[in-house]
Amino acid sequence: MPLGERTGDKSESRYCGVEIDFSDDMPRVLDFNLYSAGFDFVLAPLMDPSYRPSLVQKDSFGSGALPFAGSDLVLSPSQWSSHVVGKISSWIDLDSEDETIRIDSETTLKQEIAWASHLSLQACLLPTPKGTSCANYARCVNQILQGLNNMQLWLRIPLVKPDDDSMDAKAVTSGDSWETWNSFRLLCEHNSQLSVALDIMSTLPSANSIGRWFGESVRAAIVNTDCFLTNSRGNPSLCKRHQRLITGFFNHSIQIIISGKSVHPKASLDANASQDSIVADSQRHPLRPYLDYVGHLYQRMDPLPEQERFELGYRDFLQSPLQPLMDNLEAQTYETFEKDAVKYIQYQRAVSKALLDRVSDEEATAKAVVLMVVGAGRGPLVRASLQAAEETGRKLRVYAVEKNPNAVVTLHALIKLEGWEDTVTIVSSDMRHWNAPEKADVLVSELLGSFGDNELSPECLDGAQRFLKEDGISIPSSYTSFLQPVTASKLYNDVKAHKDLVHFETAYVVKIHNVARLAPCQSVFSFTHPKKSDKESNQRYKKLQFIIPNDTGSAMVHGFAGYFDATLYKDVHLGIEPSTATPNMFSWFAIFFPLRTPICVNPGSTLEVHFWRCCGSTKVWYEWCVASPSPSPIHNSNGRSYWVGL
């Protein structure tokens, strides 16, 4: 039964499993662990652990039946597939020096996977690679993956990394189990059916080191009873760091599996005595107290905020960025964005401050400020501006310039409804071509994309600046894009699934969730309005150098998460750069720039990245590359894959 209910959260991490020993009586196994004890699934060996193909062949192989854990008929198909994760024989060692062991291991692995496929299990757990080398194991698993249907293979990896701060890079990395995973998955070419089950130990590595795993494809965390402390009542509990880790797993859809022997026998007895006296001691599941504790951690989590719940379905889902200049937005899109109250409050604050600066209290009744909303859409910025005028007691003459004729229809209706006819003039035109009847004191626009300039705000405002007074004010007055390198295995695999170059050279809007942020953000491109000079180009070039913290260990960079921050006016800003993000604003997700080939970075090393903003006569595009530690191809040359139309 699930650990608990969390409104809106349908993640897999509600289900908790238990690792068990080999048994050929699977119905009893399910009775005991699931129906009595309350676990949701078992991690169960599929084959008698004493089986070795090379020994069998010396005897007569009479019946021809392999020593599996019961026939397929002992459970129903849905029991097999929902309640059993297959545990591949842990003795197998495909990289043994001993050829017999190697060949026995390969034979057994293939037999067990074939059996698990026959049973339609959802996943099998592959034992941890035993030595430093795993190439033959990976070769065999890779062969299996080529022909596998839906089953997931979870490679068991202990969560260990020596926290050696010495500068000897070899010593630091040699004991890092992430390296084993990384080799294995590179050899298997990032296969999306290959993922990780982390073995949690009583000692945890550094937070940065653990953080890497949240960008990897981790499906399960196997928590050994050794990890648990004993609380004052003799019950198992976890220390704060372990608690935070488990909560992190819940938040990243990683399932918990309890493993090991009960080391809290008193707890079992207590629980038994107090709660469930009907069940005899001998039948009481020894790991039930651990399950109860994990359930307690689950139920103790804060409920998801409404906005987060709304955005759950967008997590790590790649969307193509809008092209609001080339395409006209749809009503639904306006509807969504207009709901973002926080954004319009910031605009209203910025306009208020600008009006107060522009018109002194003495002039307030006499002087009307000419304010133009360029890209007025269905009117939210017109409303915010009028509210600012009311708030500050300033007079406005507003022009609402909008190129989308469909939005203009709504604008007309709005103005009539609100009785703004005397104040607001609607202009159905592209701001780049409109001949304004007078010049503006204040230009208000919201043309920003997730990466700031990526919806061509600079080019549009270049056009609008023609009708801004010399000393006029642009709101926003500037904006800057930001980038940081991320591990984002899921995003990478989704891009790769398209099997073409175009998708690897496209930036995506995405609510990033299962990612590891490998270094703090750095600023990329800045634009200031109004421009000092007409000749100032909108092309940009920036070299960025990110330093990977020493205690992270090596990590994989699948691409870059991008954000923006905009200064609307003076101290009023608005943005999504994580360290300064405007709270509760939901109009923008991050942007993701993928790398065609993920790049492995070492602890303490510098990741040098180059980004270009290029402008042609009909389009604007980005190019990007990694220059160090090893150069990547230049992505999106000439905007061949991804561009924004002018």
Added chain:
Amino acid sequence: MPLGERTGDKSESRYCGVEIDFSDDMPRVLDFNLYSAGFDFVLAPLMDPSYRPSLVQKDSFGSGALPFAGSDLVLSPSQWSSHVVGKISSWIDLDSEDETIRIDSETTLKQEIAWASHLSLQACLLPTPKGTSCANYARCVNQILQGLNNMQLWLRIPLVKPDDDSMDAKAVTSGDSWETWNSFRLLCEHNSQLSVALDIMSTLPSANSIGRWFGESVRAAIVNTDCFLTNSRGNPSLCKRHQRLITGFFNHSIQIIISGKSVHPKASLDANASQDSIVADSQRHPLRPYLDYVGHLYQRMDPLPEQERFELGYRDFLQSPLQPLMDNLEAQTYETFEKDAVKYIQYQRAVSKALLDRVSDEEATAKAVVLMVVGAGRGPLVRASLQAAEETGRKLRVYAVEKNPNAVVTLHALIKLEGWEDTVTIVSSDMRHWNAPEKADVLVSELLGSFGDNELSPECLDGAQRFLKEDGISIPSSYTSFLQPVTASKLYNDVKAHKDLVHFETAYVVKIHNVARLAPCQSVFSFTHPKKSDKESNQRYKKLQFIIPNDTGSAMVHGFAGYFDATLYKDVHLGIEPSTATPNMFSWFAIFFPLRTPICVNPGSTLEVHFWRCCGSTKVWYEWCVASPSPSPIHNSNGRSYWVGL
């Protein structure tokens, strides 16, 4: 006029160029350098070196004509394209800290390339990147390459690498100009129109370090007059190392370009006085003595051996390996292989030794040896065996087993023609299925591919071993494959041109020439015949560790060159492994296993490679991967791309 004639050699390296200063009188330039002095082409600046776009725009840009070296009409189209290599302005610096220089550089570069394309020049020389970073330069060149038709871009790279033997890897690599090239071409994604022009200095790096360049796409070597010494007669000459280098360039189709000022004025005068007194001193080309010396080096080269001349057309040309088991060979193929006298002499020697061991002199007249040629083809091994019998005075009973019915026709004719009817029995059958009427003393076969077992000799001989006596002899008695990592830019680009996975996971037979061998060969798979036990598998797995010499510097591994060596009988061997190759044998070229992504290896580092020979019920295939320094995907999983049919 070409440097000389070398029979059969039509390589580009016959042509020698000269680097000149900017001139707007191109007809005079050609008169002076080509028609008078004898150079074949000029490396000439296309644009006035004082031009800077940012300065022009401040003046009025009245005429609109850029300061190019003459209009397209001053030379004929064929003069422009055959006699002029464009030299891009050497002041450009796209990675300057100064934005004006950066933008001027990009503008000029694009203008000059556009002009060169307009003139249909065959190549342009790009100046050496100025700093340690070249990302913006590469980005711009990469943009140009996307739209370039046939023109080659030669990146000028000085041939320098500090010979620092310290273990400080950074110090060793920082001054290595190969690193600059490597970054640039990685950023430009191995574009095949981007190649190298090496600037030769008076000091040369180590031989291993120079060797790398012969696997790269080097089109020209610019030899400065500074490199030349003065011989006893006051003429320019080169030291031995430089001479060998120039000869190496000739052998690898790399054109020489003479550059710099004459530092041997006496030589010019002498030459003038003695040979060509009509030409006035002032008209005599100051670099003519250098051209004469280079011509002398060219003419002094040994003529190409006949076999090399025959194989010129096969150099670095990828061929799919034969599938002689699945497909029947054609007459032409038999014809070619049968011409390889050396091979059959080795077989005859091996059979002779085996016959002498098998039958003592006393038994020679009484005892007939049963010798079976399995895979007899059109009979060359039958002939070699009979000659061995004659030579040793032993009696033979020969069975010639051949599965190709077309070859059997020829076999019958041969036996009739030679009168071998009493000795030789022809068997039209696949050796794996033939029921032999008696058992053989000696089994003779030649089923070897370039990689030894890759034409399935092991599987065929498994079948034939049924009719070999317990103490019988197999010729060959064993064979071993060998591998070494290579830089092979041309092969890589040819594989890549197919734009699919299949070609990257296929092994090719190829006469490798423009490659750099980065480490000595290591043995891979060995097979011994007859097998000790029926159960012995033909699957193989080998882990190889190649160490890159410290003085090589970093290098790019595009794949692996493979060879074989076979022991026919006792000390009689036959093979193509370079260090022990059988001289003058031409039946086998090397085999080439590509890597999907070339891997950069550092000096002194270990390149760990895994190779598998996998056997299925209908096919045999190889899988391979790099495990270190960074894991590659496993190539050809399950033989999905490349396999040999059983």
